[in-house]
Amino acid sequence: MPESLNVSIYEDIEKLGLKAPDIAVPHTPSYGQCAEDIIVCASLRALAFKEQLDLSKEFYLEIGANHPIATSATWLLHKSLGMHGVLVEANPHLLDDLKRVRPHDNILHAAVIATDASTTPIFISSKDELSSTNKKFLAEWPGEPIVLEEDIVVPALRINDVIIKHMDGKSPLFLSIDVEGEDLTILNDLDLTRFRPAIIQIEPSDHFLENNSRDICDLMQRNTYDLIARTNVNLIFTDSARSPVSREIVADLHATKEALGAAEQENQRLLKRFSELNKHALSSS
Template sequence: MKLLTRLLKSPRKISYSQCGEDLIVAFLLYGHLGLTKPTYLDIGAHHPVILSNTFLFYQNGSSGVCVEADPLLYAKIKRRRKRDTCLNVGVGASDAKSANFYLMSTKALSTFSEVESQRYSQYQTHTIQQVIEVPLVTINNVIEQYFDPFPNFVSLDTEGLDLAIIKSLDFERYRPQVFCIETVTYTEDKSEEKIQDIITYMKANNYMVYADTYINTIFVEQDSWLARKA
């Protein structure tokens, strides 16, 4: 609670996320759920600081697992986030051992989805720079190997595969208290759409929508919310 008070009273509320998602999640984890050093799983971590949903927590003493398929971005995360476990792999929704990863000229749009990479390439500002083969793991494998019993917070941003990954998660065994998931398609012609299937699936697994920044939706586990401290 002292950490939350310090964050809220600070004259500068610094967010590293795209739309302040980390501050919203911090209010949930520190304030409502009473956690002091929440653990996290950041899938599609992208960068150690910029557009990061987990750096705020790292900065305040937490640690977790960052998954990033881009070798150059992975190296940056590993250098900056020394307390974190960093994995240069992709998270798949099947038992496949590897997959093609499409490195885009705009790093934040790199994806395992060939369909999405081709769609991005239709915009003149984005091109496929390289296609590399990357090892795959499942989200269940990562949680089983690195958490006991599961992370408090999961951030998920994989440019097109988020729903498939969420559907592969064993919710009977693993109940992270908070998720932040990208729930809008990327476009440059204002034709973006909310991905309602993700929201519907999370609700079906007893997660409620706590906040929505339009780009990302923040979910909290229903039982954790009912047992909240404040």
């Protein structure tokens, strides 16, 4: 099959009556919803060049995999960079195609949630891309009407457990979260003092959660991630803490988190002791 041309360029050239370029401009493959995978792919290549990484030995984690190719956040990364990883999908009707087309990846049937429950309901939409653990997300979808076809109970996992149990505790180089309305909840549950993907892509769904993009950006900024791209659908962040100076900041954040945890435990111990002494004083009076 001959290499296809960049349709956008040649359509505008014809529309404006311009001469075609002497050197043909080929089409650049993209499978992401708004070509986010091209941005991510280029960013990973830059990172690999800077840090001397072999990307074929690096991993991605895609939460809310859906279709194996269409709107996939990771298909281009596998095809172009040789990466592989873990794809998490809650809708059981989509698993066969994922396993058939993506045998190089570990396909997990689960919904990622932010509690320790072993199962959770999922609401299956008439449009596969819009199924969600949040029923309200389907009901308030602003586009073409969708139908709730079924609600079922599926296995549930927390994001940190996915990394620990299915990625040997090694942080993925790239993380994509696309779970229709619950994305920030999942991101909040990720222990960024322990697991730090170099690049994180997340869908804010501002139509459903007003100012969610701002809330996500605030969270990422507090954890030393920089916003590098914003498409019509997704936000893309890079870890600024990969520099030596920033690594010290992350280490300080981790130490602070541990200190706060210890202080909270001591505070609870003192409150309990105070309550015991107070009861004893009252009973003696």
